[in-house]
Amino acid sequence: MSITNFWSGVPQGPPDPIIGVTDAFKKDTSPNKVNLGVGAYRDENGKPYVLESVLKAEDIIHQKKLDKEYLPITGDPDFLRLSAELAYGKDSKPLQEGRIAVAQSISGTGGLRIATGFLAQFYPGVKDIWIPNPTWGNHIPIAETVGLKVQRYRYFDKKTIGLDFQGMKEDIANAKEGSIILLHACAHNPTGIDPTQDNWRELSETIKSKKHLVLFDMAYQGFASGDVTRDAFALRYFVEQGHQILLCQSFAKNLGLYGERAGTFSMVVSSTEEKERVLSQIKRVIRPLWSSPPIHGAQLVKTILSDQALLEQWLGEVKKMADRIIAMRERLYNLLVELKTPGEWGHIKSQIGMFSFTGLAPEQVDELWEYAHVYLTRDGRISMAGLNEGNIQYFAESLSKVVKGELKPKSSL
Numbered sequence: 001m002s003i004t005n006f007w008s009g010v011p012q013g014p015p016d017p018i019i020g021v022t023d024a025f026k027k028d029t030s031p032n033k034v035n036l037g038v039g040a041y042r043d044e045n046g047k048p049y050v051l052e053s054v055l056k057a058e059d060i061i062h063q064k065k066l067d068k069e070y071l072p073i074t075g076d077p078d079f080l081r082l083s084a085e086l087a088y089g090k091d092s093k094p095l096q097e098g099r100i101a102v103a104q105s106i107s108g109t110g111g112l113r114i115a116t117g118f119l120a121q122f123y124p125g126v127k128d129i130w131i132p133n134p135t136w137g138n139h140i141p142i143a144e145t146v147g148l149k150v151q152r153y154r155y156f157d158k159k160t161i162g163l164d165f166q167g168m169k170e171d172i173a174n175a176k177e178g179s180i181i182l183l184h185a186c187a188h189n190p191t192g193i194d195p196t197q198d199n200w201r202e203l204s205e206t207i208k209s210k211k212h213l214v215l216f217d218m219a220y221q222g223f224a225s226g227d228v229t230r231d232a233f234a235l236r237y238f239v240e241q242g243h244q245i246l247l248c249q250s251f252a253k254n255l256g257l258y259g260e261r262a263g264t265f266s267m268v269v270s271s272t273e274e275k276e277r278v279l280s281q282i283k284r285v286i287r288p289l290w291s292s293p294p295i296h297g298a299q300l301v302k303t304i305l306s307d308q309a310l311l312e313q314w315l316g317e318v319k320k321m322a323d324r325i326i327a328m329r330e331r332l333y334n335l336l337v338e339l340k341t342p343g344e345w346g347h348i349k350s351q352i353g354m355f356s357f358t359g360l361a362p363e364q365v366d367e368l369w370e371y372a373h374v375y376l377t378r379d380g381r382i383s384m385a386g387l388n389e390g391n392i393q394y395f396a397e398s399l400s401k402v403v404k405g406e407l408k409p410k411s412s413l
């Protein structure tokens, strides 16, 4: 008797638009290869960087010889308190009044999954979630998985390579009353373009008048400006204005805890009693997903945030990472100008955070992969953190060539 094959009908899935870039990069054997795909910080030698404050926290944790018991479903209480203080500010009114429900998440993705899962169940009658165009690729499948309907608001203006603020505001104003509006709190991924503080103020008014519900995704606190308080402006302003926001907070980038999967999901609610009810349902979203969260990343975060010396060291390191990226922006801009690259490249300097949106077409990206061994996502996004003194000249030359149409070898024309 032949053995039954159950899976012959499973089709090949497409590569992930971001993680697939790393896979392709790893397979490339060229000594010149450059990976500007995934948003993961690299030091000045192009190496993954473990923060000194994190290494010290690891030593402290190691010496404590902690057990490996399960955490509560919503996570480590000290981690939750300290994370919320970092995001909302210690003086946040709803925080002081005990009106913020917080749960530990599997980094930003897990936070978004809790948020959308909760909304799909407890925000009755509303299915539309408005997401910027473009946005982080994972937002869409996360929302669709739970049955939310993704709508797009205008964000990026191709002509100015800047923010289409009027378009954004109009689309949000025209969305059905009470819609869910997803906002990147800072360092918008993939464009590196954020609303100004005045823009945020206007958006707050528009959103309030339409009774929309805001979901903030904050994956880059500290990475945009080097200052964690400044980067929390939009979130804190909306909270001050009385919006009952939802927040997904990730420690992947600002603490370099990518694979540790540390983050939180939180909601501003109207009373401590409501907080308890909401938390009881958040638990029911989490339990069938991952039951209870991982320990180690949360231990690292709470060790750093609760120790003044470590906290200061970490803040210095965030600034150092942000400053290195800003320096690379300046260098890249100057090189592109020196190389007489057609077009206006000022946006490389004005964009903020980990990414730059180059404006390259997908075919130009394909040429960079194939002929220069330079890997970036097909939307033309580059991770500035992947650039360093060792590869920036080569990258600028490759970019300049592809824009001039000179990268493809003549024989293949």
Ligand code: LMR
Pocket (backbone or CB within 6 Å): 018, 019, 037, 038, 039, 040, 136, 138, 189
């Ligand atoms: C990115 O956008 O590159 C990062 O947020 C990593 C990821 O998981 O996509």
